[in-house]
Each structure stands twice: as structure tokens, then as C-alpha cells.
Amino acid sequence: TMTRPDEDLVDGLTLTVEALLANGVRTIYGVVGIPITDLARTAQARGIRYIGFRQEQAAGHAAAAAGFLTGRPGICLTVSAPGFLNGLPALANATTNCFPMIQISGSSERSIIDLQQGDYEELDQLNAAKPFVKAAFRVDQPQDLGIGIARAIRAAVSGRPGGVYLDLPAAVLRATIPAGTGRASLVRAVDPAPAQIPAPESVARALDLLASAERPLIVLGKGAAYAQADQAIRSFVETTGIPFLPMSMAKGLLPDGHPQSAAAARSLVLGQADVVMLIGARLNWLLAHGQPPRWSATAKFIQVDADPMETDSNRPIDAPVIGDIASVMTAFLDALRPERITVPAAWREAIRERTAHNVAKMRARLEADVTPMNFSTALRAVKDVLDGHREVYLVNEGANTLDFCRDIVPMHRPRHRLDSGTWGVMGIGMGYAIAAAVESGEPVVAIEGDSAFGFSGMEIETICRYRLPIVTVVFNNGGVYKGDDLNPHSADPAPTVLLHSSRYDKLIAAFGGIGYQADTPDELGHALEDALRAGRPALINAVIDPTAGTESGHLTSLNVTGSLQPA
Numbered sequence: 194t195m196t197r198p199d200e201d202l203v204d205g206l207t208l209t210v211e212a213l214l215a216n217g218v219r220t221i222y223g224v225v226g227i228p229i230t231d232l233a234r235t236a237q238a239r240g241i242r243y244i245g246f247r248q249e250q251a252a253g254h255a256a257a258a259a260g261f262l263t264g265r266p267g268i269c270l271t272v273s274a275p276g277f278l279n280g281l282p283a284l285a286n287a288t289t290n291c292f293p294m295i296q297i298s299g300s301s302e303r304s305i306i307d308l309q310q311g312d313y314e315e316l317d318q319l320n321a322a323k324p325f326v327k328a329a330f331r332v333d334q335p336q337d338l339g340i341g342i343a344r345a346i347r348a349a350v351s352g353r354p355g356g357v358y359l360d361l362p363a364a365v366l367r368a369t370i371p372a373g374t375g376r377a378s379l380v381r382a383v384d385p386a387p388a389q390i391p392a393p394e395s396v397a398r399a400l401d402l403l404a405s406a407e408r409p410l411i412v413l414g415k416g417a418a419y420a421q422a423d424q425a426i427r428s429f430v431e432t433t434g435i436p437f438l439p440m441s442m443a444k445g446l447l448p449d450g451h452p453q454s455a456a457a458a459r460s461l462v463l464g465q466a467d468v469v470m471l472i473g474a475r476l477n478w479l480l481a482h483g484q485p486p487r488w489s490a491t492a493k494f495i496q497v498d499a500d501p502m503e504t505d506s507n508r509p510i511d512a513p514v515i516g517d518i519a520s521v522m523t524a525f526l527d528a529l530r531p532e533r534i535t536v537p538a539a540w541r542e543a544i545r546e547r548t549a550h551n552v553a554k555m556r557a558r559l560e561a562d563v564t565p566m567n568f569s570t571a572l573r574a575v576k577d578v579l580d581g582h583r584e585v586y587l588v589n590e591g592a593n594t595l596d597f598c599r600d601i602v603p604m605h606r607p608r609h610r611l612d613s614g615t616w617g618v619m620g621i622g623m624g625y626a627i628a629a630a631v632e633s634g635e636p637v638v639a640i641e642g643d644s645a646f647g648f649s650g651m652e653i654e655t656i657c658r659y660r661l662p663i664v665t666v667v668f669n670n671g672g673v674y675k676g677d678d679l680n681p682h683s684a685d686p687a688p689t690v691l692l693h694s695s696r697y698d699k700l701i702a703a704f705g706g707i708g709y710q711a712d713t714p715d716e717l718g719h720a721l722e723d724a725l726r727a728g729r730p731a732l733i734n735a736v737i738d739p740t741a742g743t744e745s746g747h748l749t750s751l752n753v754t755g756s757l758q759p760a
């Protein structure tokens with residue numbers, strides 16, 4: 194575009210930031226460098242908060258968690274090629290979890306890449322990203338930045354949320370066009386996550402099915418948490434009186450311990466429910482694909498989901514209700530005639546009995562007086578402290594650390610638990626914790642297996658640099674799949690590395706945070722209480738019995754065990 198010498202010009206960097214601002218972006222998580230450092234500086238100058246990480250995967254996990262918590266796409270900013278690739282696992286994980294995020298990566302010169310002439314950090318990023326995202330766009334001229342960013346925003350949050358890749362070549366960022374033309378090209382996406390109203394007949398069909406049930410069950414998934422339809426969901430559950438089962442990141446939609454919670458009777462309700470209403474929960478591996486013997490062969494399913502393709506994915510669905518969960522729950526409440534749905538006392542009683550039995554068994558494990566701590570006794574101490582801090586966001590990853598914490602530490606508020614999710618990804622811990630602290634302004638407690646912590650542990654420095662109120666509790670059982678000496682059969686087992694004596698608490702001291710060593714539940718409880726009161730970055734090294742738990746936690750059965758027994 195020709196410009197008059199005196200005409201004001203605007204560059205692609207500025208247009209990108211103005212397009213993000215026009216669409217409500219207020220925070221960017223990332224690792225800067227060529228060619229996007231000035232993009233971050235321009236963003237900061239215009240009031241966007243830029244959080245600089247130590248590795249792009251953690252920044253991406255932070256952006257994904259921000260998307261889950263706010264319903265607006267989290268933004269991860271990376272450099273080209275290696276930085277772009279480092280962000281992909283988080284972008285793919287966001288797509289798998291249905292969290293809205295956009296990874297914006299600078300990229301090299303198209304003409305050099307397409308002729309494979311060996312540019313600095315040459316990589317065809319757009320095509321590399323496509324298998325892992327809900328949508329991928331590249332902007333090739335500055336006047337398209339407005340529409341490109343609006344499309345990326347809409348792709349991330351509309352329908353089933355997910356990860357979006359946006360490729361910004363260096364040439365576009367440095368290009369200038371007449372300011373008037375540039376500003377006229379900016380687009381604010383109108384209603385990017387439009388309500389999807391369910392068909393009334395689909396609602397009626399589902400209510401008829403619920404009315405016919407002898408043993409109804411509602412399963413709440415992280416889609417129900419993401420939808421921010423908390424009151425509608427709670428009143429539907431309580432008005433119908435139907436028992437509910439929260440998946441891990443739906444915990445707190447109704448408080449754990451709610452009289453209708455069937456969480457402590459999970460096996461019973463999965464096996465005996467005759468009508469199951471899935472709300473934002475996929476019948477994937479986490480729910481045994483809806484198949485017997487875990488589920489009844491004759492159970493009928495209602496599936497509430499934004500994505501019609503989820504219907505019949507694992508089991509025929511008798512009553513699909515397609516729409517956004519907020520609109521669907523409103524439609525259900527409008528059409529509901531409570532007198533039509535009665536939950537037989539026998540079903541409620543069976544759940545109550547099994548719950549009482551399992552809670553008693555659990556209590557015995559929690560109260561055990563063992564040294565060193567095991568997962569249960571350590572988590573009882575955590576539970577007792579967090580019961581008095583319900584504003585705390587809980588981040589959780591590991592194997593046994595994940596499985597035990599999910600069952601032992603109750604949640605009382607929606608979207609306050611962030612964990613390894615659908616993929617069971619290790620490495621989400623510090624990124625999710627940083628996003629929860631930045632987006633909510635509330636304190637965060639991260640309960641980390643020691644191996645899991647290692648995936649993003651360097652972000653402890655990021656946490657200290659921004660002085661975030663995050664307490665990281667490392668469950669140190671020396672279990673980092675430590676290689677040679679793990680295999681007692683190895684010909685020459687390495688000397689037993691005293692990993693169990695690792696002092697993770699000293700790591701945070703290097704960056705000005707507070708470190709605690711905890712060998713008993715009392716020490717763990719006091720350290721956690723003290724760290725929460727201080728409201729500063731802290732790390733507690735909780736020593737856990739190395740013989741406690743099982744390899745891969747509750748997923749031991751998924752492991753492949755070799756048929757060849759070592760000599």
C-alpha cells in the first residue's frame with residue numbers, strides 16, 4: 194500500500210497488541226526472544242501484563258489454565274522453532290482438556306522456509322501445529338492482523354473450547370501500513386462464545402428418561418466447571434435430588450461432602466446406575482469408556498455437551514442434549530417438573546451406606562500413626578489446613594500424589610482444583626499454579642509428586658521473581674524413576690542414590706522463597722499454615738515413605754510388564 198511521506202504509519206507489533214486489547218486480553222504468558230521481544234514490550238507499554246517464564250511449556254500450561262479459569266483464551270507467546278515446539282505439549286494438552294488458549298509464535302521468513310534455504314530458526318510452524326490444535330492461522334500481511342486475531346479468539350472459545358495456534362512471521366510484525374488503514378482493520382470479535390440453545394425436544398427426551406430412572410446418576414465433568422453455570426447446575430442437582438459424581442476438576446461445583454455426593458461410592462454408582470446424565474464429561478478412559486463391567490450393560494445415557502460428535506463416541510447415547518452447558522441447564526430448569534423425578538429411597542440408602550463404609554475405611558488410613566508419612570497421613574494434614582482456607586486454589590500432579598489427593602482433599606468452590614486432566618500430563622504444576630495466582634489473586638497450594646515437580650521445577654524462580662502466593666508441597670518419596678538403581682536386577686546396580694534425602698526446600702531458598710522440611714503430619718500442617726499466612730512463595734519438602742503407594746498410582750494396570758524375567 195502506497196503512503197504519503199507525511200502520513201502516520203503503524204507497525205505490525207502495535208496492531209497485534211491493539212487487536213489483543215480490543216478483544217479483552219490483559220495478560221500474556223511466555224518466553225520472549227527473536228522475533229517477538231518487542232511484541233511483549235509493546236504489550237507491556239499498553240497495559241498488558243507479561244509474565245516471563247523459564248521454559249515455554251510451563252508458560253503454555255499457564256495460558257491453558259487461565260483459559261479454563263476465566264472462559265477467555267489464555268495467551269502464550271513464544272519465539273520461533275524451538276520455542277514454538279516447547280509450547281506445543283501445552284497447546285496440545287489444552288486442546289485435549291478443551292481449555293481455550295492461543296499460542297502466538299513468531300516465525301521466520303516464509304520465502305526462505307518454503308524454499309528450505311536455512312533461515313534462523315527455520316520451521317514450517319503452521320503445519321507442525323495443525324495436528325495438535327482446534328484451529329491454526331498464519332497472518333501474512335499486517336492489515337490481516339485484526340481479523341486473524343479475532344478468528345483465533347473465536348476459535349478458542351466457541352463451541353468446544355480448545356487450543357489455537359497463531360503464526361506471526363517476523364516480516365509482518367516489522368511491516369508498517371498507514372495508521373488509518375491499520376486501525377480500521379482491527380476487529381473485536383462479537384459474542385465469540387455464542388450461546389448454543391439445546392433443541393427443546395432433546396431436553397424433553399432427557400427429562401423423560403430421568404423420570405423413568407430407578408437409580409439415576411449425574412456425572413459432572415470439567416466442562417461443567419468451565420461453563421460457569423454454577424448456580425444453575427447446583428439448583429438442578431438439588432431440585433431433582435439425583436446423586437452426583439464430580440470428576441476431578443469438577444470438584445467444588447457442589448461442595449465435596451454434599452449429602453447428594455456419591456464420590457465415596459464411585460464403584461457402586463457406576464456399576465448400578467440405570468440412567469446416567471453426563472454434564473460436560475466424556476465417556477473416555479477416565480470413565481472406563483462407559484463399558485461393562487464398570488458400568489451396567491443396560492444403563493441409559495444422557496449426554497450434555499457442546500460437541501455433537503462426542504455423542505455415541507464410546508457408547509450409544511439415548512438422549513443427547515447438544516448446547517452450551519449454561520443454556521442447557523437453564524432449559525432443563527425451565528422444563529423441569531420436580532414432581533416427575535423421584536429418587537427411590539433404596540438408591541439413596543445404598544449410596545449412603547457404601548459412603549459411610551468407605552469414609553470409615555479412609556478415616557482409619559488418614560489417622561494412622563506411621564513414620565515416615567505416607568500419602569494418606571500427609572494428605573490428612575493438608576486437608577485439615579485447607580479446610581480453613583477454602584479460597585485456596587489447589588494444583589495437583591504426580592501418580593500416587595495425584596490419585597490420593599483427589600480422593601482425600603475436598604473442594605468447596607468451583608474451578609479451584611487444577612490437575613493432570615484428561616491426558617494425565619506431568620509438568621502442569623508450576624504453570625497452572627502461576628496462572629491460578631495471577632488470574633484469581635488468591636493463594637495457591639501445589640501438591641506435587643517429586644518426579645512430577647521436576648518437569649517444571651525451574652519455574653520456582655519465576656514464582657519468586659513475581660512474589661506469587663504459591664506454596665509448593667513436594668511429596669518426596671525419592672520416586673523419580675531414577676534409572677539404574679531402580680532395577681535391582683541390573684547387572685551392576687548403581688550405588689543407591691539417596692534421592693530420598695533430596696532437599697527441595699533448599700531450592701526455593703536460592704531465589705528468596707521460604708523453604709520448609711516436614712517429616713511428620715504435624716510439621717507439614719504447621720509449615721503449610723505458616724506459609725499460607727506469610728502469603729509468599731514457599732516450598733515444603735514433605736518426606737514420604739519410599740515404600741508407600743504403587744508404581745503409576747491407581748493406573749498400575751495400564752503398565753506394560755515385560756514377559757521376559759531378567760536373568
Ligand SMILES: Nc1ncnc2c1ncn2[C@@H]1O[C@H](COP(=O)(O)OP(=O)(O)O)[C@@H](O)[C@H]1O
Nearest residue numbers: 353414415416420440473474475498499517518
Ligand atoms: N461450555 C460448555 N458447554 C458444553 N460442553 C462443554 C463446555 N465446555 C466444555 N464442554 C465439553 O465438556 C467435555 C469435557 O469432558 P472431559 O474433559 O472428559 O471432562 P472430565 O475429564 O472432567 O470428565 C468436553 O466433551 C467438551 O466438549
Ligand SMILES: Cc1ncc(Cc2csc(CCOP(=O)(O)OP(=O)(O)O)c2C)c(N)n1
Nearest residue numbers: 591592593594617618619642643644645672
Ligand atoms: C509429560 C509426562 N511424562 C511422563 C509421564 C509418565 C508419568 C506418569 S506419573 C509420573 C510421575 C510419577 O512420579 P511422582 O514422584 O510424581 O509420583 P508419586 O510419587 O507416585 O506421586 C510420570 C513420569 C507423564 N504422565 N507425563
